[in-house]
Amino acid sequence: MRAASAPAAVDLLAARLRAELGDAAVVTEEAARRTYECDGLAHFRAVPALVVLPESAEQVQAVVRACRDEGIAWVARGAGTGLSGGALPLVDGVLIVTSRMRRIVQIDLSSGRAVLEPGVVNLAVSRAVSDDGWFYAPDPSSQLVCSIGGNVAENSGGAHCVKYGFTVHHVTGLEICTPDGELVWLGAGHAADAPGYDLVGVFVGSEGTLGIATKVVVRLLRQPEAVTTLLAAFRTVADAGAATSAIIAAGLTPAAAEIMDALAIEAAEQAVACSYPAGAGAVLIVELDGPAVEVAAEEATVRGLCDDAGAFEIRVAADAAERAEIWKGRKSAFAAVGRISPNYIVQDGVIPRTALAEVRAEIDALAVSAGIRVANVFHAGDGNLHPLVLYDETVPGEYESAQRVSGAILDLCVARGGSITGEHGVGVDKADKLPRMFTGDDLETMQLVRCAFDPTGLANPGKVFPTPRLCGEPPRPRAAGDLASQSHEQAGVLAW
Amino acid sequence: MVTAVAPTSAAEAAEVLRTAGADGLTVLPRGASTKAHWGGTPSNVDILLDTRRLHGVTAHEPGDLVATVRAGTPLRDVQAVLGLAGQRLSLETGFAEATVGGVLATGEAGPLRLRHGSGRDLLIGVEFVRADGIVAHSGGRVVKNVAGYDMGRLLCGSYGTLGVITSATFRLHPLPPARTWVSCPVESAAELADIAAEVMSAQVSPSSVEVDLRGTSGTLAALIEGSRAGVDARAETAARQLGGAAVIGDQPAWWGSYPFAPDDVAVKLAAPVGRLSVLGELSDAAGPDVAVRGSAGTGVVYAALPGSTSAEHLNSTLSALRAALTEAGGSCVVLAAPPRIRDEIDLWGPVPGLALMRRIKDQFDPARRLASGRFVGGI
Numbered sequence: 001m002r003a004a005s006a007p008a009a010v011d012l013l014a015a016r017l018r019a020e021l022g023d024a025a026v027v028t029e030e031a032a033r034r035t036y037e038c039d040g041l042a043h044f045r046a047v048p049a050l051v052v053l054p055e056s057a058e059q060v061q062a063v064v065r066a067c068r069d070e071g072i073a074w075v076a077r078g079a080g081t082g083l084s085g086g087a088l089p090l091v092d093g094v095l096i097v098t099s100r101m102r103r104i105v106q107i108d109l110s111s112g113r114a115v116l117e118p119g120v121v122n123l124a125v126s127r128a129v130s131d132d133g134w135f136y137a138p139d140p141s142s143q144l145v146c147s148i149g150g151n152v153a154e155n156s157g158g159a160h161c162v163k164y165g166f167t168v169h170h171v172t173g174l175e176i177c178t179p180d181g182e183l184v185w186l187g188a189g190h191a192a193d194a195p196g197y198d199l200v201g202v203f204v205g206s207e208g209t210l211g212i213a214t215k216v217v218v219r220l221l222r223q224p225e226a227v228t229t230l231l232a233a234f235r236t237v238a239d240a241g242a243a244t245s246a247i248i249a250a251g252l253t254p255a256a257a258e259i260m261d262a263l264a265i266e267a268a269e270q271a272v273a274c275s276y277p278a279g280a281g282a283v284l285i286v287e288l289d290g291p292a293v294e295v296a297a298e299e300a301t302v303r304g305l306c307d308d309a310g311a312f313e314i315r316v317a318a319d320a321a322e323r324a325e326i327w328k329g330r331k332s333a334f335a336a337v338g339r340i341s342p343n344y345i346v347q348d349g350v351i352p353r354t355a356l357a358e359v360r361a362e363i364d365a366l367a368v369s370a371g372i373r374v375a376n377v378f379h380a381g382d383g384n385l386h387p388l389v390l391y392d393e394t395v396p397g398e399y400e401s402a403q404r405v406s407g408a409i410l411d412l413c414v415a416r417g418g419s420i421t422g423e424h425g426v427g428v429d430k431a432d433k434l435p436r437m438f439t440g441d442d443l444e445t446m447q448l449v450r451c452a453f454d455p456t457g458l459a460n461p462g463k464v465f466p467t468p469r470l471c472g473e474p475p476r477p478r479a480a481g482d483l484a485s486q487s488h489e490q491a492g493v494l495a496w
Numbered sequence: 497m498v499t500a501v502a503p504t505s506a507a508e509a510a511e512v513l514r515t516a517g518a519d520g521l522t523v524l525p526r527g528a529s530t531k532a533h534w535g536g537t538p539s540n541v542d543i544l545l546d547t548r549r550l551h552g553v554t555a556h557e558p559g560d561l562v563a564t565v566r567a568g569t570p571l572r573d574v575q576a577v578l579g580l581a582g583q584r585l586s587l588e589t590g591f592a593e594a595t596v597g598g599v600l601a602t603g604e605a606g607p608l609r610l611r612h613g614s615g616r617d618l619l620i621g622v623e624f625v626r627a628d629g630i631v632a633h634s635g636g637r638v639v640k641n642v643a644g645y646d647m648g649r650l651l652c653g654s655y656g657t658l659g660v661i662t663s664a665t666f667r668l669h670p671l672p673p674a675r676t677w678v679s680c681p682v683e684s685a686a687e688l689a690d691i692a693a694e695v696m697s698a699q700v701s702p703s704s705v706e707v708d709l710r711g712t713s714g715t716l717a718a719l720i721e722g723s724r725a726g727v728d729a730r731a732e733t734a735a736r737q738l739g740g741a742a743v744i745g746d747q748p749a750w751w752g753s754y755p756f757a758p759d760d761v762a763v764k765l766a767a768p769v770g771r772l773s774v775l776g777e778l779s780d781a782a783g784p785d786v787a788v789r790g791s792a793g794t795g796v797v798y799a800a801l802p803g804s805t806s807a808e809h810l811n812s813t814l815s816a817l818r819a820a821l822t823e824a825g826g827s828c829v830v831l832a833a834p835p836r837i838r839d840e841i842d843l844w845g846p847v848p849g850l851a852l853m854r855r856i857k858d859q860f861d862p863a864r865r866l867a868s869g870r871f872v873g874g875i
Contacts, residue, residue, distance in 0.1 A: 110770025155642045186849045190768035190825040192794040196847045196872045201649025205642050225699035251670035291701050294726040350638045354559040382640040419641035445632035446645040452855035
């Protein structure tokens with residue numbers, strides 16, 4: 001049983017960090033700590049023993065070293081928008097919040113790079129360079145608030161990753177603080193290759209279990225010469241899926257291809273009055289970008305393919321305002337579902353794109369047999385599904401039904417050779433589901449990397465892996481890597 | 497005595513590694529041996545694990561733009577299969593016989609890296625055998641997937657020191673209907689930097705921007721891919737931007753090939769694109785005739801230094817180059833050198849994160865049985 005003596009150790013730690021970082025950086029008030037009790041996945045809650053808000057890499061290092069010395073585990077948090085509980089605190093651990101590390105350290109357009117502190121907001125990067133004609137490609141739908149450090153931890157995607165890739169394709173260098181408390185630069189930085197193992201590649205997407213990124217070097221891209229956004233309305237999701245497959249089969253790589261089904265459209269209409277074509281069983285949003293001459297030809301092709309697949313209305317945005325109008329419904333979809341259901345679960349699974357129509361039918365069958373509704377939003381270009389499983393927590397048994405349907409959807413994805421998460425991460429939410437995709441040997445192999453970076457298991461223990469591996473190193477005074485240390489308070493499920 | 501074994505499955509490869517472990521023997525994985533001379537000299541080799549019987553494209557889903565390939569398959573054979581469906585793996589090698597596993601393990605990448613990245617960016621799933629004979633996987637068969645650590649990235653460019661890749665799943669791209677090249681002369685390192693910057697900041701969206709130089713003068717060429725009409729229009733735009741001396745034409749003869757011969761010292765340089773003028777140091781350090789070729793668009797180029805050079809002279813040349821490149825934020829690696837001098841030179845230069853890399857090797861291969869000595873820091 002883990003010591004309830006933790007408070008004494010935490011008090012010592014708080015005193016040390018106040019001395020090293022100043023009072024303002026150390027949060028001990030219970031009410032203030034409670035504001036950090038969850039991330040975007042609000043049904044997991046735990047009030048951290050201590051919250052620290054460092055302002056620099058050196059201050060992060062001071063916190064991590066203090067934790068190392070005291071054998072106290074820690075969790076890093078950016079803006080807290082994650083949807084898998086990756087930033088869920090530990091009740092007897094420290095939460096290191098990067099929100100005060102918001103400097104854009106350097107912008108070097110000649111090499112197409114920016115150097116960022118981890119608390120920099122995703123959208124701030126593109127805003128900083130847009131006047132010069134450049135942008136930062138990864139665009140998770142939380143990009144107005146989510147942080148680059150969190151994006152690195154989760155390997156965040158977004159609507160445009162079908163063409164541009166994920167965070168890992170756009171991070172070329174990192175300064176990290178290892179769980180040992182060393183500040184280390186990894187990767188090529190302003191160049192494209194560096195000698196040695198690709199440690200940046202394995203760190204991105206490791207969900208805070210290998211250390212904290214204290215600086216992030218990202219690739220900036222030249223804005224495309226032209227952008228065209230089409231919205232095509234179909235009678236069925238199957239038709240919209242067929243149109244997507246035809247577009248891909250024609251050799252086109254759209255910048256985005258998104259499908260919403262009737263229920264998701266209904267929610268968006270109620271929330272933001274997006275005025276999508278009446279009677280649509282599905283809408284397909286296709287964005288094309290690149291040289292103007294190519295985009296014009298591709299637009300004609302896409303129109304023709306949508307017509308062939310049974311589109312009954314096609315709209316094309318004439319300008320940026322109309323583009324925003326088309327995207328408004330899609331971008332609001334998750335939150336909008338709150339208009340048609342008191343509670344819902346956002347699922348994140350991946351299937352081979354070509355299986356979309358069949359899997360959608362299977363999801364429908366699951367929902368019908370469970371007597372609950374599922375709204376569907378798909379990144380159709382890459383087979384990433386976001387079923388929104390609706391329920392009412394005041395109706396006995398509904399939450400359990402919703403959980404069963406949500407879990408069964410992941411089983412469908414795995415059965416098709418897909419993934420249990422395309423962009424939200426494993427975190428605490430899906431750690432128990434990782435063995436559906438990987439063997440014990442696979443997971444043990446991944447944890448060899450964990451042991452190299454974090455032999456004492458102090459960095460975000462209890463996340464990603466269902467069973468922690470004991471590393472072949474002598475344990476520290478207090479081993480914090482065991483699952484028992486996870487001790488979440490599960491505070492029931494709240495609407496959000 | 498060195499024994500060569502050629503397993504036909506991951507299970508057989510695992511058996512080789514388990515047996516080797518039990519007998520305390522060391523193992524060097526190899527594909528077609530086109531880059532066997534790259535990297536450090538392996539400290540000791542008892543068993544050569546030949547992957548070439550791990551052959552064939554085992555799955556290709558054209559509609560999903562995904563294919564799974566066994567590691568010993570020559571890359572050109574993969575392209576032939578994919579080409580039938582109008583698709584390609586956007587990964588290139590400078591060696592005709594090179595296998596997929598070898599290209600990944602050495603981190604080779606060709607002109608298309610500007611648009612599509614290198615092997616680690618295209619690999620979406622991997623199967624490999626660890627030094628202890630355990631078969632492990634990561635990733636999967638879908639492009640978008642963040643479940644678990646990405647072990648494929650760790651294996652790319654690892655020179656066989658962490659495991660033997662047995663199978664790889666890739667994302668594919670459609671073959672473009674049309675391709676054309678826009679070339680222009682380059683007279684100096686400073687001019688190269690200016691021209692590369694101009695092409696990169698234009699919106700013609702080249703798939704590749706390559707250079708072929710003697711010293712600091714030669715040719716820069718951009719590859720434009722797309723629809724027939726689109727490519728023609730974009731090439732004309734690019735040619736206008738590059739000035740009167742630019743010409744539109746077919747693939748240059750040197751395209752995608754290394755500048756070095758087997759007995760040269762083969763060097764790989766990486767510089768920030770905005771600091772490409774630092775390549776001028778190369779001719780200062782190595783002479784005005786040094787052959788340079790590679791991706792100006794990503795700042796990764798290759799150079800051939802004479803193999804007749806002494807280790808002492810080479811080390812001083814490398815020191816000068818590394819000082820300039822490190823200051824600029826880049827790096828300089830010796831891929832290959834004649835056996836006479838190979839063990840006397842610092843092949844890798846400064847390696848960011850080396851201590852963590854050693855710890856990873858310690859976890860994966862504590863007894864140093866896999867390709868020992870071939871990689872950075874003697875790993």
